[in-house]
Amino acid sequence: MDKRNLPALVASRICHDIISPIGAIGNGVELLSLSGGSSPELDLITDSVASANSRVRLFRLVFGATGSGQMLKPGEITALFRDLGKTGRLSCTWQVDEPEPRDHVRAALLAMLCLDTALKTGGEIRISKTGDRWTVRAEGRTLRREDGLWSIIEGGEDVSDVSPASVQFLLLPLALSGLGRSATVADGPEMLEISF
CATH class of the missing domain: 3.30.565.10 (Histidine kinase-like ATPase, C-terminal domain)
Incomplete structure (x- = not known):
């Protein structure tokens, strides 16, 4: 194995481990909004989750390991x-x-x-x-x-x-x-x- 790829593997691992809980939070927020729970606070959480999700996807492409x-x-x-x-x-x-x-x-x-x-x-x-x-x-x-x-x-x-x-x-x-x-x-x- 080429050890120069280790940083990319670490980045892939971090992105992989973070994307799952972000997705779970997003699902929870969606369920709250479907049950009629709309508020400025919920909108802020929704926007923050979407932003975090897109940034992690970007970082996985840019810094992660490639096949x-x-x-x-x-x-x-x-x-x-x-x-x-x-x-x-x-x-x-x-x-x-x-x-x-x-x-x-x-x-x-x-x-x-x-x-x-x-x-x-x-x-x-x-x-x-x-x-x-x-x-x-x-x-x-x-x-x-x-x-x-x-x-x-x-x-x-x-x-x-x-x-x-x-x-x-x-x-x-x-x-x-x-x-x-x-x-x-x-x-x-x-x-x-x-x-x-």
């Missing part, structure tokens, strides 16, 4: 994005029509997480593919990127003090290296784009 040759259908990603978008801060659009290998989808979602850090007040992220080239594009009024982290994506030096919230900046180049690819970053006044 050999596993393919993901467009509907799986669009459903995930629909659930993630319910918080209202960020809108994500999957513009890829064919099933794609999970390791390619992982790279695109890692790029999305990198772009999310620059959208301080929200915005839109679109993921598309033309031929063999992926493009992950963020648009928003207040884009702000931290140059040290962004240089890692294009093969610059690693930053020694990366926080857990920014681990995607370290993982994206590793994921792309495994695919035999590298990333380029383009930016403008209200856009930021990663392509690979």
